[in-house]
Amino acid sequence: GEDVEQSLFLSVREGDSSVINCTYTDSSSTYLYWYKQEPGAGLQLLTYIFSNMDMKQDQRLTVLLNKKDKHLSLRIADTQTGDSAIYFCAETIPSGGSYIPTFGRGTSLIVHP
Amino acid sequence: DTEVTQTPKHLVMGMTNKKSLKCEQHMGHRAMYWYKQKAKKPPELMFVYSYEKLSINESVPSRFSPECPNSSLLNLHLHALQPEDSALYLCASSQETGRLNTEAFFGQGTRLTVV
Numbered sequence: 001g002e003d004v005e006q007s008l009f010l011s012v013r014e015g016d017s018s019v020i021n022c023t024y025t026d027s028s029s030t031y032l033y034w035y036k037q038e039p040g041a042g043l044q045l046l047t048y049i050f051s052n053m054d055m056k057q058d059q060r061l062t063v064l065l066n067k068k069d070k071h072l073s074l075r076i077a078d079t080q081t082g083d084s085a086i087y088f089c090a091e092t093i094p095s096g097g098s099y100i101p102t103f104g105r106g107t108s109l110i111v112h113p
Numbered sequence: 114d115t116e117v118t119q120t121p122k123h124l125v126m127g128m129t130n131k132k133s134l135k136c137e138q139h140m141g142h143r144a145m146y147w148y149k150q151k152a153k154k155p156p157e158l159m160f161v162y163s164y165e166k167l168s169i170n171e172s173v174p175s176r177f178s179p180e181c182p183n184s185s186l187l188n189l190h191l192h193a194l195q196p197e198d199s200a201l202y203l204c205a206s207s208q209e210t211g212r213l214n215t216e217a218f219f220g221q222g223t224r225l226t227v228v
Contacts, residue, residue: 030213031213031214031215031216033216035219040201040224041221041222042117042119042203042219042220042221042222043156043203043205043219044219045216045217045218045219048214048216050214088155088156092213092214092215095169096168096169097211098144098161098163098168098169098210098211099210099211099212099213099215100146100158100161100169100210100215101146101205101207101215101217102158103155103156104155105154105155106153106154106155
C-alpha cells in the first residue's frame with residue numbers, strides 16, 4: 001500500500017456528492033481502478049481508467065485523473081446509504097514481467113441520513 | 114459467469130490443524146491470486162499463478178502452500194498456522210498478468226480464525 005495513498009475516512013449526508021481521493025506513484029502508463037468493499041465481503045470492481053484519459057463517467061460515478069500530479073478521484077453523485085463501504089484505489093504495478101493490482105489503504109465512506 | 118467462488122466462507126482452526134481454502138472461477142482467466150487482508154487494511158498480495166505456474170511468491174511463510182490443479186481452481190493449504198495469521202483471505206482472477214489492463218475479480222473471501 002505504500003505506492004498508493006488515500007485518506008482514511010469520509011462522512012457525507014445522504015443525497016450529497018462524495019469525493020474520494022487517491023495519489024499514486026508509478027509514473028509509467030498504467031490502469032487505475034476503484035474497488036468497493038462492503039463489511040465482511042470481497043472487493044467489487046467499480047470502474048477503471050487508463051492513464052491517457054482525464055475523465056470517465058459511469059452512471060453516478062465519475063473518475064477524474066490528473067496525471068501530472070498523479071492524483072485520482074472518485075465522485076459518487078447522490079450518495080446513498082448503500083454506498084457506505086470501504087473504497088480502494090488500485091494501480092497495476094509491474095513486477096518481474098507481470099502487472100499486479102496493488103491497493104491503497106482504503107477510504108471508509110460513511111453515509112448518514 | 115463473472116464470479117470467483119471461495120469456500121469455505123468461515124474457518125476456525127487450531128494451530129496444529131491442516132486445512133485448505135478453495136477458489137474457483139469459470140471465466141477462462143489464466144491468472145489467479147491469493148491476497149491476505151487484515152482488519153482495516155488493504156489486501157496484501159501473497160501468491161500469483163500465471164498459466165497454472167507459480168509466478169510470484171511475496172516471501173510468504175511455508176506454512177502457507179498454494180496449489181493450482183488446473184486453470185479454474187486455486188487452493189491454499191494451511192498447516193501449523195499462528196493466531197496472527199487470522200485474516201480474510203481473498204482469491205482473485207484476471208485474464209492474465211502480462212496485460213497492463215489487469216482487471217481483477219475477487220471472491221467473497223474466507224474469514225480465517227486461528228485459535
